[in-house]
Amino acid sequence: MTASYCLPVRQFLLLLMCALWFHNSQAQDDAPFNKVTVSVLNPMHFSYSNAMELLQPKVIHNALELAVKIKQENTGVYAQVNYSGLSEDLASNLLSLRLTSKTSPDAVVSNTTVPLSAVPALVFMQPRSIRETKHYSFYYDLILNPVTTMIPPGNYSFSINFTITAE
Amino acid sequence: MKFVLTIVLILTGLAGATQQASQSYNATATGSIYIPTLQSINIDLLHGETIQFANAEAYDKGQLLPAFIRATVISNVPYLVSVMASGPVFSATVADPEALPMPVSIISMRDNINNQFVNLSANSKPLLINKTNQLRSVYTIDANFNPGWTYSGGQYNTTLIFTLTAQ
Numbered sequence: 385m386t387a388s389y390c391l392p393v394r395q396f397l398l399l400l401m402c403a404l405w406f407h408n409s410q411a412q413d414d415a416p417f418n419k420v421t422v423s424v425l426n427p428m429h430f431s432y433s434n435a436m437e438l439l440q441p442k443v444i445h446n447a448l449e450l451a452v453k454i455k456q457e458n459t460g461v462y463a464q465v466n467y468s469g470l471s472e473d474l475a476s477n478l479l480s481l482r483l484t485s486k487t488s489p490d491a492v493v494s495n496t497t498v499p500l501s502a503v504p505a506l507v508f509m510q511p512r513s514i515r516e517t518k519h520y521s522f523y524y525d526l527i528l529n530p531v532t533t534m535i536p537p538g539n540y541s542f543s544i545n546f547t548i549t550a551e
Numbered sequence: 552m553k554f555v556l557t558i559v560l561i562l563t564g565l566a567g568a569t570q571q572a573s574q575s576y577n578a579t580a581t582g583s584i585y586i587p588t589l590q591s592i593n594i595d596l597l598h599g600e601t602i603q604f605a606n607a608e609a610y611d612k613g614q615l616l617p618a619f620i621r622a623t624v625i626s627n628v629p630y631l632v633s634v635m636a637s638g639p640v641f642s643a644t645v646a647d648p649e650a651l652p653m654p655v656s657i658i659s660m661r662d663n664i665n666n667q668f669v670n671l672s673a674n675s676k677p678l679l680i681n682k683t684n685q686l687r688s689v690y691t692i693d694a695n696f697n698p699g700w701t702y703s704g705g706q707y708n709t710t711l712i713f714t715l716t717a718q
Contacts, residue, residue: 548576
């Protein structure tokens with residue numbers, strides 16, 4: 385009696401486990417559901433050779449490609465910048481991202497130029513893809529904005545951090 | 552016992568899939584900004600290069616020329632602007648062969664340090680300092696020309712040298 389009862393249960397559980405394993409492997413294949421990667425297309429190194437250059441913006445054209453993988457949720461991509469050795473008041477809005485092109489037909493871009501600071505700034509919003517995973521690319525110029533206040537001489541490194549979050 | 556173990560495995564698999572869906576993801580790009588000490592100064596003569604003494608009163612009192620010079624300074628560090636003449640006396644084109652050489656000290660300029668007139672000489676004298684941390688500053692400098700009646704009529708020439716130094 386016990387053996388005849390356990391056999392269907394065991395088969396059912398085995399089947400269920402296989403189904404879950406398959407589901408889980410699918411999830412891992414898609415994971416993360418929303419993902420952002422960044423590629424530096426042109427090295428992001430700025431330098432000045434005379435004082436007049438401080439008053440003009442410097443641009444690294446086609447500096448970055450942001451690639452996003454979107455599936456189930458509406459997402460927002462945010463950017464923030466951190467500098468080494470540069471105080472926050474001097475660094476605020478020193479760099480900006482300027483969107484030059486994108487492959488997404490429905491991304492919501494409020495401002496094509498986004499000033500960067502230590503506080504995350506919305507770069508774009510990407511509506512979800514219901515049926516299948518979508519891959520989109522966004523291409524950006526990096527702008528070093530004109531300087532208005534004295535800035536100590538130095539070689540400052542910076543990192544731009546992009547975050548994709550479900551909205 | 553086996554049944555319980557299987558249930559635990561199923562729940563663990565489900566929890567893992569759910570966790571993957573709720574994460575946000577980051578990507579980072581790095582770069583650098585090199586800023587050396589950068590300074591420039593531009594001098595404009597707002598009253599022209601020639602100062603004329605057209606009447607006796609000008610000899611009596613001298614000529615005060617407000618905003619005689621406009622100095623535009625760009626500097627990313629604190630600075631000092633000094634002024635000097637190319638020599639202690641003017642080079643002269645005068646009819647009288649025994650005319651006294653006219654010293655450059657008959658020219659004085661108002662500094663922004665003590666707000667006082669500074670007599671020029673062949674030695675460098677402090678004239679301007681930065682009082683803010685603005686990268687670009689424009690100064691207008693008053694000048695006074697007071698030769699008195701001591702020197703013969705004629706044309707007198709000198710060169711003014713402005714020096715911008717980082718502090």
